[in-house]
Amino acid sequence: xxxxxxxxxxxxxxxxxxxxxxxxxxxxxxxxxxxxxxxxxxxxxxxxxxxxxxxxxxxxxxxxxxxxxxxxxxxxxxxxxxxxxxxxxxxxxxxxxxxxxxxx
Amino acid sequence: xxxxxxxxxxxxxxxxxxxxxxxxxxxxxxxxxxxxxxxxxxxxxxxxxxxxxxxxxxxxxxxxxxxxxxxxxxxxxxxxxxxxxxxxxxxxxxxxxxxxxxxxxxxxxxxxxxxxxxxxxxxxxxxxxxxxxxxxxxxxxxxxxxxxxxxxxxxxxxxxxxxxxxxxxxxxxxxxxxxxxxxxxxxxxxxxxxxxxxxxxxxxxxxxxxxxxxxxxxxxxxxxxxxxxxxxxxxxxxxxxxxxxxxxxxxxxxxxxxxxxxxxxxxxxxxxxxxxxxxxxxxxxxxxxxxxxxxxxxxxxxxxxxxxxxxxxxxxxxxxxxxxxxxxxxxxxxxxxxxxxxxxxxxxxxxxxxxxxxxxxxxxxxxxxxxxxxxxxxxxxxxxxxxxxxxxxxxxxxxxxxxxxxxxxxxxxxxxxxxxxxxxxxxxxxxxxxxxxxxxxxxxxxxxxxxxxxxxxxxxxxxxxxxxxxxxxxxxxxxxxxxxxxxxxxxxxxxxxxxxxxxxxxxxxxxxxxxxxxxxxxxxxxxxxxxxxxxxx
Numbered sequence: 001x002x003x004x005x006x007x008x009x010x011x012x013x014x015x016x017x018x019x020x021x022x023x024x025x026x027x028x029x030x031x032x033x034x035x036x037x038x039x040x041x042x043x044x045x046x047x048x049x050x051x052x053x054x055x056x057x058x059x060x061x062x063x064x065x066x067x068x069x070x071x072x073x074x075x076x077x078x079x080x081x082x083x084x085x086x087x088x089x090x091x092x093x094x095x096x097x098x099x100x101x102x103x104x
Numbered sequence: 105x106x107x108x109x110x111x112x113x114x115x116x117x118x119x120x121x122x123x124x125x126x127x128x129x130x131x132x133x134x135x136x137x138x139x140x141x142x143x144x145x146x147x148x149x150x151x152x153x154x155x156x157x158x159x160x161x162x163x164x165x166x167x168x169x170x171x172x173x174x175x176x177x178x179x180x181x182x183x184x185x186x187x188x189x190x191x192x193x194x195x196x197x198x199x200x201x202x203x204x205x206x207x208x209x210x211x212x213x214x215x216x217x218x219x220x221x222x223x224x225x226x227x228x229x230x231x232x233x234x235x236x237x238x239x240x241x242x243x244x245x246x247x248x249x250x251x252x253x254x255x256x257x258x259x260x261x262x263x264x265x266x267x268x269x270x271x272x273x274x275x276x277x278x279x280x281x282x283x284x285x286x287x288x289x290x291x292x293x294x295x296x297x298x299x300x301x302x303x304x305x306x307x308x309x310x311x312x313x314x315x316x317x318x319x320x321x322x323x324x325x326x327x328x329x330x331x332x333x334x335x336x337x338x339x340x341x342x343x344x345x346x347x348x349x350x351x352x353x354x355x356x357x358x359x360x361x362x363x364x365x366x367x368x369x370x371x372x373x374x375x376x377x378x379x380x381x382x383x384x385x386x387x388x389x390x391x392x393x394x395x396x397x398x399x400x401x402x403x404x405x406x407x408x409x410x411x412x413x414x415x416x417x418x419x420x421x422x423x424x425x426x427x428x429x430x431x432x433x434x435x436x437x438x439x440x441x442x443x444x445x446x447x448x449x450x451x452x453x454x455x456x457x458x459x460x461x462x463x464x465x466x467x468x469x470x471x472x473x474x475x476x477x478x479x480x481x482x483x484x485x486x487x488x489x490x491x492x493x494x495x496x497x498x499x500x501x502x503x504x505x506x507x508x509x510x511x512x513x514x515x516x517x518x519x520x521x522x523x524x525x526x527x528x529x530x531x532x533x534x535x536x537x538x539x540x541x542x543x544x545x546x547x548x549x550x551x552x553x554x555x556x557x558x559x560x561x562x563x564x565x566x567x568x569x570x571x572x573x574x575x576x577x578x579x580x581x582x583x584x585x586x587x588x589x590x591x592x593x594x595x596x597x598x599x600x601x602x603x604x605x606x607x608x609x610x611x612x613x614x615x616x617x618x619x620x621x622x623x624x625x626x627x628x629x630x631x632x633x634x635x636x637x638x639x640x641x
Binding site for chain 1: 107108111112114115116117119120122123126127130133134136137140141144145146147148150151152153155156159162163166169170173177180184187191242246247249250253254256257
């Protein structure tokens with residue numbers, strides 16, 4: 001079993017930053033920009049190719065954003081879990097300390 | 105879909121530039137996001153354990169895919185900028201031609217491209233030709249932008265997190281060129297792109313793969329090889345300075361430096377544009393191997409493959425061979441047009457073997473110019489390359505291998521295998537590895553030679569006899585000739601066969617274009633051949 005070291009606050013901060021990055025990337029609506037190509041080159045194959053790529057970009061950005069939010073949630077959940085484990089361990093130690101106090 | 109001038113007339117290049125600008129803003133946002141991923145959102149390095157490992161792996165995957173998307177956006181921006189400039193030039197040209205037509209009193213139907221002549225006799229054909237040129241430029245602009253956009257689509261299809269890796273069946277070892285072509289064609293576009301992105305070394309030099317894919321793979325590999333060779337060079341120099349065996353390390357470092365200079369030459373040639381990098385191999389013991397095409401080998405009607413000779417190398421010779429091949433392709437296309445045939449021509453400078461050099465290798469049978477060993481090794485690879493060109497195309501090309509000097513020995517030997525070649529030209533040849541034309545796997549009457557006056561190398565007949573004495577080889581003139589009122593110059597000696605305006609270049613162009621009936625024949629025999637006929641017996 002591997003050794004575990006963790007600063008839960010740092011993990012939580014990483015999760016918060018990840019959520020912000022996901023929000024930034026999600027606002028990059030490159031696909032919408034690209035749709036203008038089709039109207040600029042009437043009759044050209046490039047217009048259809050640009051539309052196809054625009055849809056692809058929308059999908060990729062959307063998928064990436066969801067993955068980033070999932071990662072952010074996972075990091076924050078890990079931090080919460082570590083905090084909870086730590087609190088539970090502390091309670092156990094305190095409880096044990098109380099029982100040891102009654103020993104002669 | 106067929107593009108019309110009426111549609112081109114409505115193009116708005118400035119919109120393409122505007123989209124490029126908007127995407128540049130988005131790209132900067134993405135770059136900041138990538139930076140934030142690194143600095144703020146990465147799992148803390150002090151965090152250890154299984155969960156930390158999983159989180160880090162997921163983070164790396166997200167970062168890699170976002171960086172890839174950002175890179176592809178940059179590629180699309182470049183393509184849009186280029187397309188905007190090209191489309192603007194097309195629109196300006198179209199305006200110019202239409203103004204000219206109006207000035208001549210001609211009327212242009214933009215839907216059909218038909219030019220209606222004026223009453224005062226202005227030639228509508230001149231205007232029609234110019235309009236054809238404008239439309240051709242528009243089609244090219246469209247094709248280049250479309251290709252860039254399709255490329256980005258294919259790459260991004262694999263870039264997103266969680267995107268499935270396409271299934272790629274590995275090619276069995278020892279596959280023939282035809283089997284290679286079949287394997288490639290059976291991969292779907294996403295799998296092909298996956299191979300090009302993640303395993304370019306599989307296909308860059310693989311005969312049977314289409315030229316466009318080899319080119320893309322080798323262009324990906326080039327900077328990688330440069331970095332590896334530079335690191336190897338530094339390592340060898342350190343070893344040379346550090347301890348025993350220093351001189352050997354110095355020699356090896358020198359070879360590595362030569363290969364690096366060869367890579368730089370390749371980049372210079374590729375920068376000339378309209379080139380395909382069909383072979384790139386730094387694994388040789390002494391020389392970098394490479395092949396660069398002018399034009400599109402996948403679609404050209406005729407493909408010429410020139411093999412270089414003694415003393416040639418990628419570093420010292422590629423640029424000049426490439427320039428000669430570019431001129432030859434232009435001339436072949438022009439000569440075709442003169443005969444009423446519109447042909448797309450491609451030519452390849454093939455440095456695919458380690459040509460004998462002026463160095464200590466002269467004393468080694470495996471590397472000496474007096475030995476057939478380097479030619480035999482090269483011939484096998486050249487034959488495979490030629491078969492690969494044929495196998496990878498939808499329809500066969502008019503395929504013409506040409507060999508200069510020692511390269512003609514390589515070419516002659518390659519022609520003793522089945523390659524699909526339609527004609528062969530030996531230039532300043534000291535022999536073709538056989539004195540019997542029946543050994544050549546070529547159609548009848550399609551083996552040619554050119555020998556200039558005072559070409560002493562061509563008179564040696566060292567490798568299977570002097571070609572100018574072999575029955576069945578058709579001699580092409582390198583003398584001064586006047587053809588259809590144009591005087592072409594004579595080539596004298598061993599090194600002037602490719603001169604602009606020379607008869608020998610003219611004749612090469614005719615054979616390449618598949619018009620041997622317009623070539624000028626000459627047996628090429630001179631005083632040197634009087635002697636060589638004796639030792640050729």
